[in-house]
Amino acid sequence: MIGPEGIGLFNLVYPVYILILIITTAGIPLAVSKMVAQHLAQNNFRAIKKIFRVALFLVFFSSIFFTTVTLVLFPYLVKYIFYDPRVSLCFAATIPGIFIVSLSSVFRGYFQGLHDMAPTATAQVIEQVIRITSGLLLAYYLLPRGITLAATGIAASGIIGEFFGFGALIVMYLKRHRGGLSGSGAYLRTKYILHEFFNLCAPITAGRFISTLLVSVDAFVIPRRLAAAGFTSVEATKTFGQFTGVALTLISIPTLLTISLATSLVPAIADAEAKNNLTLLRSRSDDAIRVTFLAALPFCLYFYLFAQELTQYIFNAPEVAGLVRILCLGAPFLYIIQTTTGILQGLGKPLVPVKNMIISSVLKLAGIWLLTANPNLSIRGTAYSFVLFFVSAASLNIMSLARLSRFQLPRGVTLSKSGLAILCLCLVSAILRQLCLTWDLWQPVSLVIVAILGFLIYFFILLLTGLITRQDIRRFSFLRKYLPFQ
Known part of the structure; x- marks a missing residue:
């Protein structure tokens, strides 16, 4: 409003x-x-x-x-x-x-x-x-x-x-x-x-303080670098609002799932470590990353394909669609950051993700400083800098996990199956969208239909290929009371 x-x-x-x-x-x-x-x-x-x-x-x-x-x-x-x-x-x-x-x-x-x-x-x-x-x-x-x-x-x-x-x-x-x-x-x-x-x-307070301080630094630096690119004060504030209030807000929606997963992981990982059960520890870590990766893919695809429509009907800001598409390139890594942070906290290493975040934030701020002031890029340079931050922080967290728990990245079979699931989702989304256009449905309604049916089919494919199991679903604590199996 x-x-x-x-x-x-x-x-x-x-x-x-x-x-x-x-x-x-x-x-x-x-x-x-x-x-x-x-x-x-x-x-x-x-x-x-x-x-x-x-x-x-x-x-x-x-x-x-x-x-x-x-x-x-x-x-x-x-x-x-x-x-x-x-x-x-x-x-x-x-x-x-x-x-x-x-x-x-x-x-x-x-x-x-x-x-x-x-x-x-x-x-x-x-x-x-x-x-x-x-x-x-x-x-x-x-x-x-x-x-x-x-x-x-x-x-x-x-x-x-x-x-x-x-x-x-x-x-x-x-x-x-x-x-x-x-x-x-x-x-x-x-x-x-x-x-x-x-x-x-x-x-934990040190970690929260540093992470919030870094967000405050973003709010301090971005409008000033936009001004350096030739924006007026009002234009810089408006553009900053489009980036943080529309683009970042939209790609952050799946964090409702990943935060729940990360929260449930802390005691699960701590329990495995307390029992000195390295096999269980690796299994839980591997499963968490896999579930996060698989859950992130359809959201990122949906945001990328329908960025114009989503920003138009949810925020009345279709001009932000380009920023959403850029951020989608790094969005899967954003979700992995939260999951890996939960695992590291469960291992009793809460300062490790903080250190990784600081290193990645330095890279992000360098990118913001250099790219945002470029009139040809401006706020798009900020979006690319955030993608760099997501990729860097997730990579550092995964490297830390590999060192502490011998974590292994998803295997080729998993990647090929997930690629097949995404291709099916693309095909289904295209068919459903064309059908909605043929039926002359109101576009917001068609977006909801495409999302619900597409996600259901994607989920069915994951179950069919064994990429997702019932045990994986139970990790999302807020869904437990709706599950027919416990």
């Missing part, structure tokens, strides 16, 4: 906001989840209460401190960090979220540690419903008053959603613990809890 320019304004601010949240929470919610789960297994409810209270105390004062720091540094951030001064209102709208989201994350970590996922799921549903509803209303009301206010409304809607989600978590916490946690257990000293927090949080 707010268009590429409004998306660009929001995406200039969002990485910095996330960076502040990471610094504020310092990975404490993750530590809470792990420590609560450990002591729950021992029925040590006294320790659980102490862990939660210490974490809440730390994050409460940390969020107040960093909210204050952000307010003090606000004019300097707008002047020196953000390319477009119009983002000042948009950034200001996100500042209350530092306090709300930080405290909310502690409650989420607490419930996850208790293996009680209902409060988190309920809060997320409430948050998303409020976010979408308020976002649409604010955008509709504010858009006639200017794109700056409309982008500010979108930013504010996220904070409004987080506020109601946080309120839901508090209500469910009070309802569940009206009489307090029953049971007893060993007393934990605050010093010990703080020490455990640091040991658990430091590596």
